Amino acid sequence: MKAAVCHEFGAPLVVQEVNIRAPQTGEVAVKLAACAICHSDILYADGAWGGNLPAVYGHEAAGHVTALGEGVNGYAVGDTVLVTLIRSCGHCVSCSGGKPARCETGVDRMKGPLSTLDGAPIEHGLQTAGFAESAVVDQSQLAKIPSDMPLDAACLLSCGVITGVGAATNTAGVEPGSTVVVIGAGGVGLNAIQGAAICGASKIIAVDLSQEKLDAAMEFGATHGVLAGSEKPHRQVKKLNGGRGVDYVLVAVGAISAYQTAARFLCVGGTVVVVGMPASGATISIEPVMVAASSHTMIGSNMGDTSLGRDIPYLVDLYKQGRLKLDELVTRRYSLDEINEAIADTVAGNARRNVIVFD
Numbered sequence: 591m592k593a594a595v596c597h598e599f600g601a602p603l604v605v606q607e608v609n610i611r612a613p614q615t616g617e618v619a620v621k622l623a624a625c626a627i628c629h630s631d632i633l634y635a636d637g638a639w640g641g642n643l644p645a646v647y648g649h650e651a652a653g654h655v656t657a658l659g660e661g662v663n664g665y666a667v668g669d670t671v672l673v674t675l676i677r678s679c680g681h682c683v684s685c686s687g688g689k690p691a692r693c694e695t696g697v698d699r700m701k702g703p704l705s706t707l708d709g710a711p712i713e714h715g716l717q718t719a720g721f722a723e724s725a726v727v728d729q730s731q732l733a734k735i736p737s738d739m740p741l742d743a744a745c746l747l748s749c750g751v752i753t754g755v756g757a758a759t760n761t762a763g764v765e766p767g768s769t770v771v772v773i774g775a776g777g778v779g780l781n782a783i784q785g786a787a788i789c790g791a792s793k794i795i796a797v798d799l800s801q802e803k804l805d806a807a808m809e810f811g812a813t814h815g816v817l818a819g820s821e822k823p824h825r826q827v828k829k830l831n832g833g834r835g836v837d838y839v840l841v842a843v844g845a846i847s848a849y850q851t852a853a854r855f856l857c858v859g860g861t862v863v864v865v866g867m868p869a870s871g872a873t874i875s876i877e878p879v880m881v882a883a884s885s886h887t888m889i890g891s892n893m894g895d896t897s898l899g900r901d902i903p904y905l906v907d908l909y910k911q912g913r914l915k916l917d918e919l920v921t922r923r924y925s926l927d928e929i930n931e932a933i934a935d936t937v938a939g940n941a942r943r944n945v946i947v948f949d
Contacts, residue, residue, distance in 0.1 A: 593712075596644060611703045612726075620655055623948055625945070650674075655667050671732045677730055740917065746916055752902075753891070755781050756895055757863050759785050762861060773840070774841065795827050798815070806942070809915075840863045923947045924944060
């Protein structure tokens with residue numbers, strides 16, 4: 591099959607033929623219809639988080655089941671499914687506690703289903719390798735969706751939507767009537783805004799460097815917008831909120847400057863939710879006495895603490911009811927051969943989500 595392979599960090603991906611083996615015990619093969627471009631894929635391809643090369647990235651995908659390995663239950667050939675990076679072993683402490691996105695069982699990605707035509711291993715990037723015509727993944731990484739959903743939009747449920755919505759609904763547990771700031775109104779940020787609205791937040795204030803993105807945030811449920819580059823945006827937020835800081839700040843970008851200033855938006859007892867992921871080694875400074883005196887909390891949100899079996903049916907229902915925007919998140923569609931163009935457009939900040947579509 592064809593796949594977009596990373597041979598050198600920071601260099602363009604190479605679309606080439608690779609081998610993909612049949613699914614083994616507990617695995618499922620999926621012919622992909624769509625895979626979105628996520629900033630996590632771009633960071634991996636730039637070498638920000640390490641890893642082995644060659645590698646195939648991509649993890650926000652959807653398609654149809656084509657083959658089943660031994661021991662697979664609940665799926666059949668022809669099923670329409672999401673393909674995610676949430677791989678859960680089912681028996682570690684986190685999985686047993688109902689937190690599959692926090693699975694503690696590691697996987698050797700160089701022992702995945704991909705290899706070069708001469709048999710050399712290819713890293714199974716993000717345990718998914720969705721920048722390819724087909725994928726073989728563990729059955730825990732799938733979720734069924736209705737066959738009539740447009741897959742270029744549905745694939746966004748595999749990461750961008752569950753990460754943003756889940757940060758508000760699952761990780762933060764935003765309460766009805768509470769107040770929320772979302773820093774970053776890109777793909778994940780718009781979904782964090784949608785999540786806060788679903789939870790019943792009374793004020794949802796988007797903060798971004800782009801007025802265009804702030805305007806888009808209003809379409810997705812934000813009640814106010816503040817330019818991040820304006821003078822002391824935290825004071826503008828407090829003015830909008832009656833002189834008080836907000837209950838929750840969801841940081842949906844990987845910019846260190848956003849994390850360094852996030853607590854300024856909080857009220858006493860407020861919570862910063864870490865959603866966007868900077869490169870490894872990036873740090874911020876914290877004054878512990880201020881954290882203690884203000885009773886502030888900082889919590890991490892990996893994949894929105896999503897449980898696929900619980901959250902995907904719920905989100906699909908919201909989409910069908912018109913309460914969750916998916917189609918509006920898709921900016922442009924590209925073929926696999928155009929993937930470097932799609933990535934460049936994403937890096938330039940021109941897209942909510944660019945999607946690779948397959949024949």
